[in-house]
Amino acid sequence: MAARPTLVPITVLTGFLGSGKTTTLNHLLRQDGLRGTIAIVNEFGEVGIDHLLIETTEERFALLDNGCVCCTVRGDLVDTLKAIAARRDAGDLPDFDRVLLETTGLADPAPVLHTLMVDPAIGARYRIDGVVVTVDAVNGAATLATYPEAVKQVGVADRLLITKTDLVDETRLRTLRARLTAVNPTADLIAIRDGKVAAAAVLDIGLFDPAARSADVVAWFERAAAASAGAHHHDHCAGDACDHPAHDHAAHGPDDHGVHSFSLLIDGPVEWEPFARWLDYVASLRGEDLLRFKGIVNVAGKSEPVVVHGVQHVFHPPKDLAGWPTPEHHTRLVFIVRDIEPSLIERTLGKFASIDANRIRRPPREGAVHHDHLTTA
Amino acid sequence: MARDAEAADVIIGNGRIYTVDRARPWVSALAVKAGRIIALGGDAEMKAVTGAGTRVVDLGGSMAMPGIVDVHTHIMMGGQAELYETRFPSTLGVAEICARVAQAASNAVEGSWIVGGQWGVEQLANLNTAAALAALDAASGDHPVLLRDETYHNRWVNSAALRIAGVTRDTADPDKGEIGRDPASGALTGVMIEAASGIVERALAASGHYTDAMDRAALSQSIAVLNSFGVTAFLDAASMQPILAALKQLDDRGELTAWAVAAMPAIEPSFMFGLAGDELFALRETYRGAHVRPDYAKIFLDGVPGAKTAAFHDAYTPDPIHGCCFRGATMLTVPDLVRLVGKCERQNIAVKIHCAGDAAVSQALDAVDVVRSFNGPTALVHHIAHASYIRTSDIPRFAQLGVAADLSPIIWYPTVFLEAHKMAMGEERATRFWPNRSLHESGALIGGGSDWPVIPNPDPWDGIEGMVTRQNPKGDFAGVALWPEQALDLATVIETYTISAARMLGLGRTIGSLEIGKSADIIVLDRNVFEIPATDIAETRVITTFFEGRVVYQRD
Numbered sequence: 001m002a003a004r005p006t007l008v009p010i011t012v013l014t015g016f017l018g019s020g021k022t023t024t025l026n027h028l029l030r031q032d033g034l035r036g037t038i039a040i041v042n043e044f045g046e047v048g049i050d051h052l053l054i055e056t057t058e059e060r061f062a063l064l065d066n067g068c069v070c071c072t073v074r075g076d077l078v079d080t081l082k083a084i085a086a087r088r089d090a091g092d093l094p095d096f097d098r099v100l101l102e103t104t105g106l107a108d109p110a111p112v113l114h115t116l117m118v119d120p121a122i123g124a125r126y127r128i129d130g131v132v133v134t135v136d137a138v139n140g141a142a143t144l145a146t147y148p149e150a151v152k153q154v155g156v157a158d159r160l161l162i163t164k165t166d167l168v169d170e171t172r173l174r175t176l177r178a179r180l181t182a183v184n185p186t187a188d189l190i191a192i193r194d195g196k197v198a199a200a201a202v203l204d205i206g207l208f209d210p211a212a213r214s215a216d217v218v219a220w221f222e223r224a225a226a227a228s229a230g231a232h233h234h235d236h237c238a239g240d241a242c243d244h245p246a247h248d249h250a251a252h253g254p255d256d257h258g259v260h261s262f263s264l265l266i267d268g269p270v271e272w273e274p275f276a277r278w279l280d281y282v283a284s285l286r287g288e289d290l291l292r293f294k295g296i297v298n299v300a301g302k303s304e305p306v307v308v309h310g311v312q313h314v315f316h317p318p319k320d321l322a323g324w325p326t327p328e329h330h331t332r333l334v335f336i337v338r339d340i341e342p343s344l345i346e347r348t349l350g351k352f353a354s355i356d357a358n359r360i361r362r363p364p365r366e367g368a369v370h371h372d373h374l375t376t377a
Numbered sequence: 378m379a380r381d382a383e384a385a386d387v388i389i390g391n392g393r394i395y396t397v398d399r400a401r402p403w404v405s406a407l408a409v410k411a412g413r414i415i416a417l418g419g420d421a422e423m424k425a426v427t428g429a430g431t432r433v434v435d436l437g438g439s440m441a442m443p444g445i446v447d448v449h450t451h452i453m454m455g456g457q458a459e460l461y462e463t464r465f466p467s468t469l470g471v472a473e474i475c476a477r478v479a480q481a482a483s484n485a486v487e488g489s490w491i492v493g494g495q496w497g498v499e500q501l502a503n504l505n506t507a508a509a510l511a512a513l514d515a516a517s518g519d520h521p522v523l524l525r526d527e528t529y530h531n532r533w534v535n536s537a538a539l540r541i542a543g544v545t546r547d548t549a550d551p552d553k554g555e556i557g558r559d560p561a562s563g564a565l566t567g568v569m570i571e572a573a574s575g576i577v578e579r580a581l582a583a584s585g586h587y588t589d590a591m592d593r594a595a596l597s598q599s600i601a602v603l604n605s606f607g608v609t610a611f612l613d614a615a616s617m618q619p620i621l622a623a624l625k626q627l628d629d630r631g632e633l634t635a636w637a638v639a640a641m642p643a644i645e646p647s648f649m650f651g652l653a654g655d656e657l658f659a660l661r662e663t664y665r666g667a668h669v670r671p672d673y674a675k676i677f678l679d680g681v682p683g684a685k686t687a688a689f690h691d692a693y694t695p696d697p698i699h700g701c702c703f704r705g706a707t708m709l710t711v712p713d714l715v716r717l718v719g720k721c722e723r724q725n726i727a728v729k730i731h732c733a734g735d736a737a738v739s740q741a742l743d744a745v746d747v748v749r750s751f752n753g754p755t756a757l758v759h760h761i762a763h764a765s766y767i768r769t770s771d772i773p774r775f776a777q778l779g780v781a782a783d784l785s786p787i788i789w790y791p792t793v794f795l796e797a798h799k800m801a802m803g804e805e806r807a808t809r810f811w812p813n814r815s816l817h818e819s820g821a822l823i824g825g826g827s828d829w830p831v832i833p834n835p836d837p838w839d840g841i842e843g844m845v846t847r848q849n850p851k852g853d854f855a856g857v858a859l860w861p862e863q864a865l866d867l868a869t870v871i872e873t874y875t876i877s878a879a880r881m882l883g884l885g886r887t888i889g890s891l892e893i894g895k896s897a898d899i900i901v902l903d904r905n906v907f908e909i910p911a912t913d914i915a916e917t918r919v920i921t922t923f924f925e926g927r928v929v930y931q932r933d
Contacts, residue, residue, distance in 0.1 A: 280712050285719040285751040348750050 007127040010099040010116060011203055014109050015134030016143050016150045020163030023195030024134055025102055033199030035067035038084060038096040042072065042104060069094060077112065078119050085125045098203060099126065108149055109156050114314045130158035130205030137168045140176050148257040154180055155259050155291035155336045156311055157187040158205050165191045183259050184336050186220045218325050220294060221332040224263040258339040259291065264346070265361045266331035269300035271354055278353035279308065279315060287313025292336040298329045305329070384428020385410050387926050390420045392436030393905060397443050397875045397890040409897040412925030417891060439920065440905040442871065443891050444609025444898030445837045446878035449762055449785035449826030452613045453620045456598030458830065461591060463493030467527045470500060471509045474524065475516035482518040490586045491517065494525035496533060504533045505568045507559040513567060523581055529648040532569040534577045539565060542580035551576065575650040582651065592623035600635050604930040606836045607900035607919040610636035610879065610888055614729060614762065615675050617651045621664035628666035634929040638882045640673035640729045643717050658724060672883060674721045676714070676730045678707050679737040682766070683797035687734030690768065693801050707737050714744035722748060727757040727883070729783065735766040742774045749778055758822065758881055765811050772812060776820035781881045784873070785826030787840025789813060790847050791854035813844060814863045824878035837874055842914035844870045850915035867907060897926035
């Protein structure tokens with residue numbers, strides 16, 4: 001059997017217009033950490049890398065002095081990714097082991113992720129590493145309030161870079177952080193200034209490669225659990241007692257376009273077939289509202305857990321982990337959704353996935369620890 | 378006397394008008410302005426809305442009631458067959474069919490297509506020879522010929538039609554279809570089975586044989602037939618693009634004399650050809666009109682019990698072809714159906730799902746159950762078409778899930794269909810057919826439909842009598858009733874054909890009963906159906922049909 005080729009991780013960088021995405025990209029492109037990376041950008045001119053160029057092989061490709069190859073996207077993203085893989089194979093491009101992909105500011109990130117997830121030609125060569133989203137500390141709150149697409153970008157993020165933090169005071173920053181955490185508690189928040197972020201903080205996130213980072217899935221869940229427990233004001237009642245519907249509406253504010261998150265714990269093993277059917281139903285009926293879904297599942301008859309995750313209606317094929325990263329083997333599900341209440345998920349799990357309500361718990365609060373960084377690369 | 382601005386256009390009075398409004402079931406008069414009912418009550422009460430220009434219609438004590446709603450018809454087929462097709466009975470053999478074609482060819486415009494039918498399936502072996510094709514070619518002159526069978530699933534065409542369609546000896550059979558070849562020589566025979574029919578049907582459509590004007594005339598012909606039976610609203614149960622186009626054109630010309638709700642196939646049917654699914658849904662707003670509502674999708678989940686293509690929980694009677702344990706199968710899985718229904722709901726389209734067997738009914742209900750569980754309540758009313766064989770445990774699910782039962786065709790009494798079903802599954806199961814009363818008492822919305830031309834004419838009075846008596850109104854199978862416990866009273870049956878059917882079509886606020894603000898779709902009958910023996914209901918004749926206050930049918 002031929003060895004499975006190493007898949008090249010793709011980091012998707014997105015963010016609304018004016019959110020500091022280009023400045024951040026420009027800063028990243030100067031770093032030594034970008035050696036071996038091929039950066040796919042919208043336009044060279046925008047990024048302002050002229051002085052970094054050591055060689056421009058042709059209009060679309062440029063080699064930077066830090067060993068990063070920069071290329072502009074032309075036409076279809078899939079074609080571009082296929083072309084660069086073919087050129088590397090032919091020796092036309094230096095070897096690369098990572099891709100940093102800039103998307104346009106107005107873009108809904110979901111279709112790009114879907115393309116990367118479902119195109120077989122892409123899947124044979126690449127995997128998604130993570131989604132990095134820039135949010136501007138000055139205008140971010142207003143942008144989120146005005147544009148549902150911006151909330152969607154935040155919803156699918158693995159890393160949220162809060163830019164221009166030098167231009168706002170602590171209170172304002174804290175409010176924005178709370179806001180972002182309410183929408184997407186699973187993302188790392190990183191406050192930056194002048195676009196300065198260390199390549200290591202945004203590359204090799206590995207969240208879309210469950211086999212590599214099983215513990216990260218649990219960490220994702222723990223954070224979501226902590227944040228949603230806090231946001232749901234569960235303090236006054238514990239665990240199973242907190243079942244009444246009023247809790248379903250507490251998490252999200254009026255400006256989040258209905259986007260919020262929650263997580264569920266399931267006791268005991270899960271029968272795979274009905275669970276997979278339930279996933280199919282969620283994806284086909286509520287996919288539009290399912291910004292991000294991730295789960296680590298204790299499948300009946302298997303000693304290893306299975307990781308499932310999806311962006312809207314598109315799900316990655318489920319993957320077996322090498323082993324449980326935690327001593328207890330609960331199924332953990334994390335949802336970042338628009339207008340889907342936890343009660344609907346609980347009810348339908350019971351009805352279609354053969355999981356009784358008394359096996360489903362909203363995780364107890366475990367202290368709202370947030371993995372914040374303030375990097376000054 | 379009212380001032381002209383407030384005066385009614387028409388007052389219909391001195392009648393026994395059954396309103397189907399439970400708050401006020403009977404009135405003697407009503408007033409109509411701009412096609413809508415503006416007053417109901419006693420004749421004396423109409424004075425307030427009578428003006429100088431008001432026309433008064435004296436019913437002379439006749440019974441009137443709301444126009445009837447047919448929840449399931451194929452509106453183009455009847456008119457097209459009557460106006461443009463060479464009709465012959467399914468008993469004809471090769472020589473007789475060729476004689477009919479030769480006669481049609483002598484009258485047809487040079488080079489034009491000859492379309493006709495319907496040959497019997499038992500003729501298939503006789504038609505499927507090179508010699509039969511040679512005979513057909515000799516009879517057809519320079520005309521391409523396309524003849525449909527009685528099931529609408531298969532065709533017999535001549536060599537000119539094969540040529541136009543680009544079919545040669547080397548053409549491979551399409552998926553789910555077969556191009557007929559002479560068993561001896563392998564030469565083409567002109568027989569086209571199932572999906573192969575589409576190759577020639579598409580060539581016929583592409584030839585421009587049916588012009589817009591012909592399609593409009595065919596629809597007008599069919600709707601005139603409906604109007605003559607008192608039908609003023611219908612759902613077309615497989616609306617291909619030419620049907621939508623013709624409905625819209627008629628409506629824009631002010632010539633559409635019934636409310637037309639269209640169910641666009643979600644997947645191209647096996648017997649009609651052209652755009653379906655998203656491509657067809659995309660044209661919805663283009664074809665929407667004042668009276669045209671393309672707000673439904675049609676999904677075929679199984680076939681028919683007689684041919685053992687319907688999906689049942691229990692096996693059919695054993696036979697040499699299907700063996701001992703054949704249950705039929707659905708064409709889609711529950712997850713497939715969930716995806717389709719979900720897609721339709723996202724576009725605010727309700728679905729009509731063809732389910733002839735009880736397993737198909739269960740699966741359709743299962744799928745709607747999934748969709749409701751995830752999507753929550755909806756104003757859309759999904760239909761299970763031909764809700765006839767239903768497991769007892771499924772009956773309450775119709776009301777629970779808000780799924781309406783489309784009771785069509787109107788054969789809830791002993792017929793030759795039932796005899797075929799007895800052959801297929803044994804008498805006991807076959808006669809647990811059409812649990813109309815159980816559905817009604819469970820709270821399900823039920824509506825009457827004809828499925829014309831599956832039955833030869835769309836006369837609702839035949840169905841209304843049968844739903845009350847459970848006996849064959851024509852006197853066939855005398856003295857035999859089909860599951861008589863499932864009979865319903867006449868008032869309920871009339872609701873089934875009016876207000877309930879209107880609600881099923883999403884038109885419950887506009888039609889289906891005579892109330893202020895509703896469309897003045899009114900029919901005048903030759904008898905008071907509440908005062909005659911139930912066995913005479915099918916004899917009821919419509920004297921006058923008003924559509925929006927306008928006479929669209931008057932019996933001679």
